[in-house]
Amino acid sequence: MTDPFMQAAIAEAKAGRVEGGIPIGAVLVHDNKIIGRGHNQRIQKGSPCLHGEMAALEDAGRLPAAIYRECTMYTTLSPCSMCSGAMLLYEIPRVVVGENKTFMGEEALLKSRGVEVTVVNHPECIELMEDFIRLFPELWNEDIGV
């Protein structure tokens, strides 16, 4: 059974797909509650910065440092250097990653800084990305600066 928070991140990724966007979603969890959720907004908002994790952080809004330090980020895809950097800035101590088969982010950097990284490799996360990359390789490459 899928963790309900990963399920919520997957729901965000699917919402992005329905909008014609890149299907990556994330939720920020504090004290067993979702306090921020979002999905990649490159296509929808023309945004180079609103990856799924960044959209979830924006949705959560301004938070005291003490809250971030008790949070877990759930993201459907291994976090890139920007999203990993955001987690390091706010010292988010845990990230649960839907998959790292289609893209390997900065997991090693996160671990080297003490972040607990759990990789689920959920079939639904992999399928969402494989489909998107097959259909729109140029959009995907743009999103990861390739």
Add this chain to the structure above:
Amino acid sequence: MTDPFMQAAIAEAKAGRVEGGIPIGAVLVHDNKIIGRGHNQRIQKGSPCLHGEMAALEDAGRLPAAIYRECTMYTTLSPCSMCSGAMLLYEIPRVVVGENKTFMGEEALLKSRGVEVTVVNHPECIELMEDFIRLFPELWNEDIGV
């Protein structure tokens, strides 16, 4: 004489200060032209992600990877892990830093990944930050997750 691009970044920082925001600004430069500019939007937009550099990237909008790889980021303050991560994502090869006296960002990480980091330590950048930190230490700490 101050580099005109650093001057433009300082103008962004001052625009932020006039708005009551955190006085950090940035411009993204390509082919000797400013293609994106912005300043920290924590206070103005309640944004945890729109640091100066991120605001400049958002302002530049969606760009092909090849353009980013020919860009220089000018920022009034040493870039935090989030903004450094964004530069690494898009492989921006050069960053000119207004100052790193009031905050030392991820310059070592950037250099270790091959980014050319030039630190100006411009008196105006230092003064803007020292004034802000003295007046609003809690807002500044929030911005760097402290």
